[in-house]
Amino acid sequence: MQKKSIFSRFLYSQKAAPYVFVLPFVLTFLIFFAYPVINTIMMSFQKVAGGEATFAGVSNYHTLMNPVFYKCLKNSAFYTVISCALMIPIPMVLAAMLNSKAMRAKGFFRSIMFIPALTSVVVAGVVFRLMFGELEGSFMNQVLAFFGQDPLVWLRKPVTVWITLFILCLWRWTGVNMMYYLSGLQQIPEDLYESADIDGANSLQKFRFITLPLLKPTTVYVLTISIFGGMAMFTESYLLFNGNKSPNNVGTTIVGYLYRMGMEQNNIGIGCAIGVVLLLIVMVINVIQLAFNGTFKKGE
Amino acid sequence: MKRKVISILLCMTMVTSMLIGCGKSAPADDSSKSDGGTEQSSDGMTQGKNTFVDGGTELSLWTFQELHVAFYTEMADLWNKENPDKPINLTVTTGESHSLHSKLLVACQAGEGTPDMADIEVGYYGAFLKDDYLLPLNDVVEPYEDEIVMSRVEMYGKDDNWYGIDFHLGASVCYYNMDIMNEAGVDPADIVTWDDYFKAGEQVLEKTGKPMCAVETADLFLPQMMLLEKGVQYVDDKGQPNIDTKEHAEAIEYIRKMIDAGICEVAPGGGFHMEEWYGHLNGGGVASLAMPLWYMGRFTDYCPDLKGKMGIYEIPVWNEGDTREVLQGGTGTSVIKYTEQEDLAKEFLAFAKLSEEGNKYEWDVLGFDPIRTSLWDDPEITNDPDNKFLQYFTTNPFDIIKKNGTDLTAPNISGGYSAAYSVLVTTTYVNAFEASPDEDAAELLKNEQASIIYE
Numbered sequence: 001m002q003k004k005s006i007f008s009r010f011l012y013s014q015k016a017a018p019y020v021f022v023l024p025f026v027l028t029f030l031i032f033f034a035y036p037v038i039n040t041i042m043m044s045f046q047k048v049a050g051g052e053a054t055f056a057g058v059s060n061y062h063t064l065m066n067p068v069f070y071k072c073l074k075n076s077a078f079y080t081v082i083s084c085a086l087m088i089p090i091p092m093v094l095a096a097m098l099n100s101k102a103m104r105a106k107g108f109f110r111s112i113m114f115i116p117a118l119t120s121v122v123v124a125g126v127v128f129r130l131m132f133g134e135l136e137g138s139f140m141n142q143v144l145a146f147f148g149q150d151p152l153v154w155l156r157k158p159v160t161v162w163i164t165l166f167i168l169c170l171w172r173w174t175g176v177n178m179m180y181y182l183s184g185l186q187q188i189p190e191d192l193y194e195s196a197d198i199d200g201a202n203s204l205q206k207f208r209f210i211t212l213p214l215l216k217p218t219t220v221y222v223l224t225i226s227i228f229g230g231m232a233m234f235t236e237s238y239l240l241f242n243g244n245k246s247p248n249n250v251g252t253t254i255v256g257y258l259y260r261m262g263m264e265q266n267n268i269g270i271g272c273a274i275g276v277v278l279l280l281i282v283m284v285i286n287v288i289q290l291a292f293n294g295t296f297k298k299g300e
Numbered sequence: 301m302k303r304k305v306i307s308i309l310l311c312m313t314m315v316t317s318m319l320i321g322c323g324k325s326a327p328a329d330d331s332s333k334s335d336g337g338t339e340q341s342s343d344g345m346t347q348g349k350n351t352f353v354d355g356g357t358e359l360s361l362w363t364f365q366e367l368h369v370a371f372y373t374e375m376a377d378l379w380n381k382e383n384p385d386k387p388i389n390l391t392v393t394t395g396e397s398h399s400l401h402s403k404l405l406v407a408c409q410a411g412e413g414t415p416d417m418a419d420i421e422v423g424y425y426g427a428f429l430k431d432d433y434l435l436p437l438n439d440v441v442e443p444y445e446d447e448i449v450m451s452r453v454e455m456y457g458k459d460d461n462w463y464g465i466d467f468h469l470g471a472s473v474c475y476y477n478m479d480i481m482n483e484a485g486v487d488p489a490d491i492v493t494w495d496d497y498f499k500a501g502e503q504v505l506e507k508t509g510k511p512m513c514a515v516e517t518a519d520l521f522l523p524q525m526m527l528l529e530k531g532v533q534y535v536d537d538k539g540q541p542n543i544d545t546k547e548h549a550e551a552i553e554y555i556r557k558m559i560d561a562g563i564c565e566v567a568p569g570g571g572f573h574m575e576e577w578y579g580h581l582n583g584g585g586v587a588s589l590a591m592p593l594w595y596m597g598r599f600t601d602y603c604p605d606l607k608g609k610m611g612i613y614e615i616p617v618w619n620e621g622d623t624r625e626v627l628q629g630g631t632g633t634s635v636i637k638y639t640e641q642e643d644l645a646k647e648f649l650a651f652a653k654l655s656e657e658g659n660k661y662e663w664d665v666l667g668f669d670p671i672r673t674s675l676w677d678d679p680e681i682t683n684d685p686d687n688k689f690l691q692y693f694t695t696n697p698f699d700i701i702k703k704n705g706t707d708l709t710a711p712n713i714s715g716g717y718s719a720a721y722s723v724l725v726t727t728t729y730v731n732a733f734e735a736s737p738d739e740d741a742a743e744l745l746k747n748e749q750a751s752i753i754y755e
Contacts, residue, residue, distance in 0.1 A: 047755075048409070049430070049431045059755075063753055063755070066750075066751055066753065067750075067751055068727075068751050130575070133569075133575070133576055134568055134569065134576055135568060135576050135579060135580070137579075156517070156570060156730070156734065242574075243397075243398045244398075245518055245725060245726050246726070247517055247518065247570060247726065247727075247730040247734070247735075248726065248727050248730040248731060248735050249726055249727060252726075260722065261753065263402045263405060263406065264401075264402065264405075264424070264427070264718075264722065265427055265718055265719055265722060265753070266405055266409070266427040266428075266430060266431060266718075267753070267755075268409065270753065
């Protein structure tokens with residue numbers, strides 16, 4: 001028998017095939033993820049200027065110990081905590097309502113809730129900036145006037161800034177999280193509810209003892225992406241304040257600060273250091289959170 | 301056999317689909333001929349071209365201001381007419397200011413993908429100057445040296461080299477709403493010092509109930525003007541950020557005093573380039589505004605109701621006899637060091653920005669006060685009845701420019717200016733005028749100085 005060429009042996013090899021099939025993903029991962037991460041960590045110890053990089057020890061991290069960075073950290077943490085607190089219960093309840101048999105016009109509400117997620121954040125940010133303008137004629141101030149309130153300077157005072165940011169966040173992401181919960185709800189077997197009915201459980205008890213526990217995988221997933229999304233929030237704050245300039249840094253996030261340092265002020269080294277700190281924070285939070293939720297336990 | 305063919309096909313599909321992502325799509329418009337005009341490019345940026353000629357050298361330029369596109373392309377056509385031996389085919393790309401500056405900075409850091417020339421706004425300029433991304437323009441500026449206001453060129457420089465040329469002189473003036481002034485019985489021509497201005501402000505407030513002026517929290521024009529009058533900069537001689545100065549504290553205290561007296565307000569929107577502010581200004585909500593002359597264009601564009609009501613006068617100063625003009629704001633156009641057409645780009649730039657033709661265009665169309673002194677005495681320019689800016693205002697801005705001559709103070713934007721600017725417009729003035737108006741100004745500036753990151 002004629003010996004097959006290396007190429008065809010490779011092509012029919014049972015051992016090589018799996019590697020060939022995962023190769024695209026591995027390559028994308030290495031080129032677009034692993035390489036930049038490693039390079040970022042390296043650059044965070046360098047002073048990068050004029051296309052040249054010189055080793056600078058931990059001076060970039062030392063520079064980061066300043067009140068503005070702490071403030072941005074605090075802003076991002078606050079945003080993450082509150083947005084998780086809002087973005088899990090509200091979509092869950094809405095999804096449960098949409099999933100209920102008693103609900104009318106489900107398709108209509110489902111689309112309505114999801115439409116904001118399809119708009120570009122850029123457009124939404126600009127529209128929100130105009131809606132929350134400080135003149136009497138702006139949309140939100142007209143709403144206030146309808147209730148007999150005085151107009152507010154929305155985007156220059158801390159409390160109203162956060163209200164605006166959370167309204168934007170809710171408006172935009174509720175539909176997405178609701179979709180996750182809807183798909184989670186539809187996987188819960190109907191017979192569980194039926195047997196609960198036989199046992200005489202009311203709807204609140206059914207929600208508490210059947211829906212909530214069985215939605216846990218979905219909740220873990222939503223929580224993970226919400227934590228990451230919250231810590232990495234940038235576009236909303238960038239657009240709401242017309243280019244990363246929130247007054248007194250009320251709405252400047254870690255990524256906003258990274259952008260300001262790295263891109264606007266040409267301190268790429270410091271920018272990389274901020275990126276590394278952000279990566280560490282997000283990783284630690286998520287590992288704790290996943291461990292807490294039992295993701296690493298075997299046999300589940 | 302069939303299986304082999306299918307598997308090879310599948311592999312090929314996989315490989316090509318991966319490569320598509322990496323490949324650069326060929327430019328749709330590859331023709332060397334163009335009739336000029338603008339077009340939309342794939343990434344949302346607009347492009348403008350001059351009338352391309354055969355054998356012309358390709359040059360590219362980035363600007364953040366759409367109005368500048370026509371200026372450059374028209375200048376390129378004029379250049380080709382006057383220099384048939386070295387014609388250029390100029391492509392001007394424009395996009396949103398913030399993202400364009402970031403793109404330019406990233407391209408400079410990478411050393412690839414930069415245009416030959418670029419407009420760089422004064423607040424961003426220091427970041428480009430710091431790492432030597434720009435080429436000195438001394439040899440092309442020197443022939444014009446006696447005909448222009450040099451402090452405007454010198455400000456875009458370091459170590460006796462000049463790197464950028466501006467569109468305009470950027471002389472600061474005071475715009476008065478004459479309806480309000482007349483109602484209050486104040487003649488702006490009588491206001492010389494800040495104390496006069498203060499007193500006039502009290503009178504305006506009493507008679508009309510309107511504030512005399514406004515201060516920005518998201519920009520720095522009023523405090524910077526007060527500082528430049530005192531000859532003080534935001535950076536020291538070595539380019540280190542230095543906002544913690546006695547004079548700066550004095551300027552802040554003075555503005556606070558005006559706010560407390562009700563004759564100064566925080567500008568709606570926080571800045572003089574905000575939608576809210578334009579509406580407020582156009583509605584006659586404020587009696588006066590101290591800004592550079594290039595702000596005339598904002599009046600003609602955004603404040604149609606004030607036409608024929610605004611007078612331009614000299615700015616108030618600290619002491620009688622001080623020069624009543626400083627230079628503020630601006631955009632330096634520079635040649636990026638990665639260009640392959642260094643000499644041609646520099647020559648064209650100087651021609652566009654410093655020649656008589658270029659300055660005439662800038663004044664007529666863009667409303668920029670000319671950097672060339674020869675135009676100040678040209679009655680065809682200064683008394684042009686068709687000029688929309690001269691028609692709009694009740695007084696002639698050239699009177700102020702001529703009176704104050706060419707020895708003018710410009711901002712020092714070298715070294716840490718960008719870093720200082722960023723802190724000033726995000727925290728310092730918000731704290732000073734809005735968030736903590738009672739904090740001692742010197743103490744506040746000390747804290748603000750400590751938060752500037754520059755190395």
